Amino acid sequence: MPNAFVDKIRSYVPLTPEDVLILTAACENVRKVPARYDLIREGDKPESVFVVLEGWACRYKILPEGGRQIVAFLIPGDFCDMHVSVLDEMDHSIATLTSARIAMISHREIEALIDSRPSITKAFWRTQLVDEGVLRAWIVSMGRRDAHQRVAHLLCELYVRLRVIGLAVNGRCEIPLTQIVLADSLGLTPVHVNRVLRRLREAGAMTNEGGKLVIVNVEQLANIAGFDDNYLHRKLRRVA
Amino acid sequence: MPNAFVDKIRSYVPLTPEDVLILTAACENVRKVPARYDLIREGDKPESVFVVLEGWACRYKILPEGGRQIVAFLIPGDFCDMHVSVLDEMDHSIATLTSARIAMISHREIEALIDSRPSITKAFWRTQLVDEGVLRAWIVSMGRRDAHQRVAHLLCELYVRLRVIGLAVNGRCEIPLTQIVLADSLGLTPVHVNRVLRRLREAGAMTNEGGKLVIVNVEQLANIAGFDDNYLHRKLRRVA
DNA sequence: CGCGTTTTTGAAGCCCCTCAAGTGTAGTGG
DNA sequence: CCACTACACTTGAGGGGCTTCAAAAACGCG
Numbered sequence: 097m098p099n100a101f102v103d104k105i106r107s108y109v110p111l112t113p114e115d116v117l118i119l120t121a122a123c124e125n126v127r128k129v130p131a132r133y134d135l136i137r138e139g140d141k142p143e144s145v146f147v148v149l150e151g152w153a154c155r156y157k158i159l160p161e162g163g164r165q166i167v168a169f170l171i172p173g174d175f176c177d178m179h180v181s182v183l184d185e186m187d188h189s190i191a192t193l194t195s196a197r198i199a200m201i202s203h204r205e206i207e208a209l210i211d212s213r214p215s216i217t218k219a220f221w222r223t224q225l226v227d228e229g230v231l232r233a234w235i236v237s238m239g240r241r242d243a244h245q246r247v248a249h250l251l252c253e254l255y256v257r258l259r260v261i262g263l264a265v266n267g268r269c270e271i272p273l274t275q276i277v278l279a280d281s282l283g284l285t286p287v288h289v290n291r292v293l294r295r296l297r298e299a300g301a302m303t304n305e306g307g308k309l310v311i312v313n314v315e316q317l318a319n320i321a322g323f324d325d326n327y328l329h330r331k332l333r334r335v336a
Numbered sequence: 337m338p339n340a341f342v343d344k345i346r347s348y349v350p351l352t353p354e355d356v357l358i359l360t361a362a363c364e365n366v367r368k369v370p371a372r373y374d375l376i377r378e379g380d381k382p383e384s385v386f387v388v389l390e391g392w393a394c395r396y397k398i399l400p401e402g403g404r405q406i407v408a409f410l411i412p413g414d415f416c417d418m419h420v421s422v423l424d425e426m427d428h429s430i431a432t433l434t435s436a437r438i439a440m441i442s443h444r445e446i447e448a449l450i451d452s453r454p455s456i457t458k459a460f461w462r463t464q465l466v467d468e469g470v471l472r473a474w475i476v477s478m479g480r481r482d483a484h485q486r487v488a489h490l491l492c493e494l495y496v497r498l499r500v501i502g503l504a505v506n507g508r509c510e511i512p513l514t515q516i517v518l519a520d521s522l523g524l525t526p527v528h529v530n531r532v533l534r535r536l537r538e539a540g541a542m543t544n545e546g547g548k549l550v551i552v553n554v555e556q557l558a559n560i561a562g563f564d565d566n567y568l569h570r571k572l573r574r575v576a
Numbered sequence: 577c578g579c580g581t582t583t584t585t586g587a588a589g590c591c592c593c594t595c596a597a598g599t600g601t602a603g604t605g606g
Numbered sequence: 607c608c609a610c611t612a613c614a615c616t617t618g619a620g621g622g623g624c625t626t627c628a629a630a631a632a633c634g635c636g
Contacts, residue, residue: 138566139566155472157472157476159476159480159481159562160562161562163480165475165476165479165480167472167475167476168472177465179461179462179464179465180465182458182461182462182465183462183465183466183569184569185566187469187472187566187567187569188469188472188567218422221419221422222419222422222423224419224464225417225419225420225422225423226423227468228467228468228471229427229428231468231471231472231475232395232397232407232408232427232428232471234475235405235407235471235474235475235478236397236399236405236407238475238478238479238523239405239478239520239521239522239523240399240403240405240523241399242591242592243591243592274613274614274615275614275615276613276614276615280479281479282479283478283479283480284592284593285592285593285594286614286615287592287593287594287595287615287616287617288591288592288593290614290615290616290617291592291616291617293615294616294617304615307601307602307614322399322400322401326378326379326425326427327427327428329423329424329427482623482624483623483624514581514582514583515582515583515584516581516582516583524624524625525624525625525626526582526583527583527584527585527624527625527626527627528623528624528625530582530583530584530585531584531585531624533583534584534585544583546633547582547633547634
């Protein structure tokens with residue numbers, strides 16, 4: 097049975113069959129969750145670590161005036177805050193964007209993994225550093241790129257991340273995000289996102305099929321965005 | 337002899353006298369560095385962990401078109417990327433903003449600390465989670481706050497962080513950043529930062545003394561920014 | 577004292593927002 | 607099978623916040 101979490105960890109470090117068994121066992125507590133469901137809210141005391149096995153989720157913050165800012169997208173294999181138990185409460189919320197399968201791992205199990213499995217611990221560190229790199233890249237985008245570059249850059253990031261987990265092939269992948277969600281993550285309005293997407297569509301970089309956004313030409317998006325994949329520590333093009 | 341690094345760690349967890357000795361010893365390799373000096377550049381292979389003992393530094397990225405985006409400020413006590421050795425190369429650069437004293441700790445020493453000192457390890461985790469919280473807060477600011485709120489929010493963040501290390505008292509502190517640096521961190525132009533600062537000055541929230549920006553009324557800034565200190569896991573007002 | 581950098585101020589313009597209305601499209605229930 | 611509803615998407619018109627360009631004043635450092 098495929099497990100996105102195991103696959104992700106394996107993409108960072110080699111795993112022994114025993115490692116795989118232990119990781120798989122850690123994911124036994126699985127919940128099916130509908131779209132737009134809050135897994136945890138700002139202010140809550142975290143009780144366990146979430147692992148996305150299937151579907152999409154996001155971290156977000158709500159502002160006093162009511163606006164929402166998404167600060168990260170979580171795709172299959174992603175997990176959150178293995179050390180978060182050392183802080184009192186969440187400083188942001190996490191919600192699903194599509195229906196999803198979520199594994200919940202207790203802190204005790206996570207710490208047991210960290211204490212007993214050096215290679216898994218190393219993989220955890222790597223994922224954390226990559227996540228921070230993504231946060232920094234978002235800041236760069238919001239600070240110094242215009243709307244077109246910004247949209248294109250996000251799509252490139254998502255493409256690379258999806259390709260790693262086998263959900264993108266030949267410069268093509270599906271992204272189940274509404275224009276409203278995109279706007280909330282990019283610091284734009286849905287109206288403007290709509291106009292930007294239209295131009296990207298007209299340029300032949302993407303299409304809109306069945307309510308989903310489909311990337312059909314990453315190269316072009318990368319050109320528009322000035323995308324450099326170094327911060328993901330993965331390559332946009334698979335090296336031969 | 338005071339050590340900002342030890343003080344910061346101590347602000348997160350209780351330290352035994354032995355812990356203090358070990359941390360102090362780890363900082364023996366100190367360099368004096370002038371302002372605007374690159375400690376490490378994007379693409380470099382990191383060789384050690386930097387700790388800011390005195391002065392200010394920043395993480396930044398240069399865009400293809402030449403613009404600079406600052407993605408984090410480092411103040412005394414801050415250190416960077418204890419696990420960074422697990423990645424091949426830096427995805428951003430780090431430079432001083434003022435003249436500074438920087439301690440350099442080898443990865444071997446860091447890992448020895450992590451392996452042998454549980455309380456210090458816990459403090460490292462906390463600092464990392466707080467740093468991530470700051471990155472997310474920056475994204476929220478850039479995405480959903482206008483220029484006035486954005487400037488005010490950054491000043492509030494810096495105030496809280498400075499207060500923790502004893503560099504702010506009674507709602508007042510000095511910030512040695514030029515308007516150009518502020519602009520590069522906020523995703524604005526220096527011209528507009530100037531206009532925003534003028535209004536904050538006229539409102540009595542801050543002043544400009546001797547080339548330094550001085551916060552004189554944090555409460556007011558917090559009101560303008562809609563500042564919520566939860567993400568720093570420290571209080572804006574010291575609790576009685 | 578002189579020079580480079582930062583700060584300041586003005587004027588014009590554009591990118592993106594706001595407001596508004598209309599068009600799909602999927603799911604629901606009669 | 608077709609209203610009916612709830613969203614998301616689309617498109618237009620007008621406005622405002624921030625940028626760009628330009629130039630002068632003030633500062634700080636050798």
